[in-house]
Amino acid sequence: MENCIFCKIAKGEIPSYKIYEDKDIFAFLDIKPFSKGHCLVIPKQHFENIFDIDENILKKVAVVAKKMCEKIKNTLHADGIRLSQSNGKTAGQEIMHFHLHIIPRYEGDGIPMHPAATLHLPQANSEELKKIAEKLSNK
Ligand SMILES: [Zn+2]
Numbered sequence: 583m584e585n586c587i588f589c590k591i592a593k594g595e596i597p598s599y600k601i602y603e604d605k606d607i608f609a610f611l612d613i614k615p616f617s618k619g620h621c622l623v624i625p626k627q628h629f630e631n632i633f634d635i636d637e638n639i640l641k642k643v644a645v646v647a648k649k650m651c652e653k654i655k656n657t658l659h660a661d662g663i664r665l666s667q668s669n670g671k672t673a674g675q676e677i678m679h680f681h682l683h684i685i686p687r688y689e690g691d692g693i694p695m696h697p698a699a700t701l702h703l704p705q706a707n708s709e710e711l712k713k714i715a716e717k718l719s720n721k
Pocket of ligand 1: 587
């Protein structure tokens with residue numbers, strides 16, 4: 583879809599810290615992370631939300647999310663992982679292209695999980711993001 587930032591990221595038209603890619607699915611680090619390794623899994627094809635996503639693509643998103651969770655647990659040693667996915671502005675969806683957040687949690691990280699907290703997150707250091715992306719990449 584034209585002017586959709588996630589479509590552009592999936593096509594490589596906008597650079598991202600890519601950690602996974604196959605025919606249908608793309609995953610990359612969130613540049614305003616809640617925590618180390620916070621990433622997003624998206625379908626390459628544009629679907630707005632849970633209501634219009636193709637079921638087979640949704641299954642692929644889930645399988646990739648599981649793989650990424652295992653990798654985050656083993657590589658970054660997360661103590662827990664939260665999955666979060668919003669549908670519609672009222673639910674807090676900001677980018678209208680289906681995306682699943684994978685948010686690693688670390689013992690004592692003190693991260694507030696209230697949705698409003700996302701508005702105040704600072705952009706992460708690019709060198710740090712690059713290092714994490716290398717650790718989690720499927721290449
Ligand atoms: Zn899109």
